[in-house]
Amino acid sequence: MRILIFSLLCIVLSPLLIAGVIIYTWRVRRISVRQNISGTANEPLGGRLGMHVAGTRIDEAAYRLAGHLPSYTKLSRFLLLDVLGFASKISGFKGGFFAYPGERPSKLMSxxxxxxxxxxxxxxxxxxxxxxxxxxxxxxxxxxxxxxxxxxxxxxxxxxxxxxxxxxxxxxxxxxxxxxxxxxxxxxxxxxxxxxxxxxxxxxxxxxxxxxxxxxxxxxxxxxxxxxxxxxxxxxxxxxxxxxxxxxxxxxxxxxxxxxxxxxxxxxxxxxxxxxxxxxxxxxxxxxxxxxxxxxxxxxxxxxxxxxxxxxxxxxxxxxxxxxxxxxxx
Ligand SMILES: C[S@@+](CC[C@H](N)C(=O)[O-])C[C@H]1O[C@@H](n2cnc3c(N)ncnc32)[C@H](O)[C@@H]1O
Missing domain, CATH: 3.40.50.150 (Vaccinia Virus protein VP39)
Structure with a gap:
């Protein structure tokens, strides 16, 4: 039920999420990669930010850092992370990549x-x-x-x-x-x-x-x-x-x-x-x-x-x- 509400909220909020993904991917390719700044460093950061905005593992420094990196701005942090965090908190869905410490055996998402x-x-x-x-x-x-x-x-x-x-x-x-x-x-x-x-x-x-x-x-x-x-x-x-x-x-x-x-x-x-x-x-x-x-x-x-x-x-x-x-x- 929670995952269903979460998915419905994501569909309603999809214009914001899509705009966030576009800004994020554009900045990774056009700014980070062009300046030889690691692009893969954003992957684990994204995971920890997901847990942070869902409230399962607080990482205040990562959240503040993400407002100023070549890959993120405060705007894309809002469009992607705050919106996902909002959907997670309203629906109560804290599984998949939001989970911490997560399920065992872990799956691709966790x-x-x-x-x-x-x-x-x-x-x-x-x-x-x-x-x-x-x-x-x-x-x-x-x-x-x-x-x-x-x-x-x-x-x-x-x-x-x-x-x-x-x-x-x-x-x-x-x-x-x-x-x-x-x-x-x-x-x-x-x-x-x-x-x-x-x-x-x-x-x-x-x-x-x-x-x-x-x-x-x-x-x-x-x-x-x-x-x-x-x-x-x-x-x-x-x-x-x-x-x-x-x-x-x-x-x-x-x-x-x-x-x-x-x-x-x-x-x-x-x-x-x-x-x-x-x-x-x-x-x-x-x-x-x-x-x-x-x-x-x-x-x-x-x-x-x-x-x-x-x-x-x-x-x-x-x-x-x-x-x-x-x-x-x-
Ligand atoms: C996937 S990221 C992991 C970052 C961080 N350890 C984490 O878990 O969030 C890989 C990191 O290793 C660094 N790295 C990869 N190859 C390297 C090398 N040959 N010398 C120094 N750093 C390297 C990259 O710049 C990048 O920051």
């Missing part, structure tokens, strides 16, 4: 909720532990992530935040943070390209201390990197003090290559990412337990896979192809 919930737990459990809690929080491929700005952490937690990404995306974000009046002095922004062998030196030069226990959030990034960059990054984690950890997600190699039942889906995914002038490059092999490839990647760098979840279920027509991992340096 994939982003599952992912967000997994990383929220991974970060919270690491940063709020009493013993040997991380002193540095590094967001690799930060995009429009806002964990550094509204993470609910113990007040006395003394932690240095770093956000790492390529220069055009970081500059657009910094500008939006300023325009939105979001305090960001506690964050060090590090401009670099993970596919270049020297990116870790840039991080070190920016003040990153390799002798401090560190939590690294690496969400929604590995699929855009070459395998060497993925392995090098895990090797970096293994050089950090014991207690350091990385929260990271991977696509399956089969989905990426379009093997077996993933043929159509893989084509659609590659096409969707090409829309942003970006490409999907890396996926992990899975094995019978699905976690075998991630476990072996972690082990190769002397790390331990401590928590593993996946979207979907093994019984689905399309078996799981998206994996979330919490990897520890024990």
């Amino acid at each position: 994939m982003m909720s599952h992912r967000t919930d997994f990383f929220d737990r991974s970060i919270r459990d690491s940063l709020s532990r009493n013993e040997n809690s991380p002193k540095q929080f590094v967001v690799l491929g930060a995009g429009y992530d806002t964990r550094c700005y509204d993470l609910d952490l113990p007040k006395d937690l003394d932690i240095q935040c770093f956000e790492v990404d390529m220069a055009p995306t970081l500059n657009a974000k910094r500008k939006a943070l300023e325009l939105a009046g979001i305090p960001h002095d506690h964050v060090i922004f590090v401009e670099t390209d993970f596919n270049q062998g020297t990116w870790m030196e840039t991080l070190l030069a920016s003040g990153f201390n390799p002798n401090l226990t560190t939590y690294i959030l690496w969400e929604g990034v590995t699929m855009y990197l070459v395998e060497k960059a993925v392995r090098d990054t895990l090797s970096l984690v293994s050089t950090l003090p014991r207690g350091s950890a990385v929260g990271v997600d991977f696509f399956s190699e089969d989905m990426l290559k379009g093997n077996g039942p993933y043929e159509k889906m893989s084509k659609a995914m590659h096409r969707a990412i090409r829309y942003y002038s970006e490409s999907l490059i890396f996926g992990v092999p899975t094995g019978e337990q699905l976690s075998a490839g991630v476990e072996s990647l972690a082990r190769d760098s002397g790390l331990t896979l401590s928590r593993f979840e996946h979207t979907g279920s093994k019984e689905d027509k399309l078996p799981p192809w998206y994996f979330f991992a919490h990897i520890d340096n024990l």
Whole structure:
């Protein structure tokens, strides 16, 4: 019934939604992509904004940021997000991409909720532990992530935040943070390209201390990197003090290559990412337990896979192809 009322409201409000979609897609193609600002960074942001406007996961910083990004203006934020949030609140429909923490097994629509919930737990459990809690929080491929700005952490937690990404995306974000009046002095922004062998030196030069226990959030990034960059990054984690950890997600190699039942889906995914002038490059092999490839990647760098979840279920027509991992340096 709720989904029916929600759908009816969306039909009535469709002129506003369509105008929002047109402005948004025009800005992504004509402004973001042309200036080499990540277009894919808008996808997870959109997911978190959906949860925010539905009231299932509050992310005030993301909402304020979205009024000033190359992809959004306050007008398109209103036409798309506020209108959808209004329909969700009036109808009471908070499922699909509005859900948080969302259903399990998660489906295509609730994939982003599952992912967000997994990383929220991974970060919270690491940063709020009493013993040997991380002193540095590094967001690799930060995009429009806002964990550094509204993470609910113990007040006395003394932690240095770093956000790492390529220069055009970081500059657009910094500008939006300023325009939105979001305090960001506690964050060090590090401009670099993970596919270049020297990116870790840039991080070190920016003040990153390799002798401090560190939590690294690496969400929604590995699929855009070459395998060497993925392995090098895990090797970096293994050089950090014991207690350091990385929260990271991977696509399956089969989905990426379009093997077996993933043929159509893989084509659609590659096409969707090409829309942003970006490409999907890396996926992990899975094995019978699905976690075998991630476990072996972690082990190769002397790390331990401590928590593993996946979207979907093994019984689905399309078996799981998206994996979330919490990897520890024990
Ligand atoms: C899909 S977005 C994810 C953003 C953010 N982690 C989140 O979950 O909201 C991928 C991000 O990785 C960054 N990225 C992709 N390839 C990169 C590379 N080679 N070096 C640095 N950053 C990269 C993009 O600029 C983009 O911000």
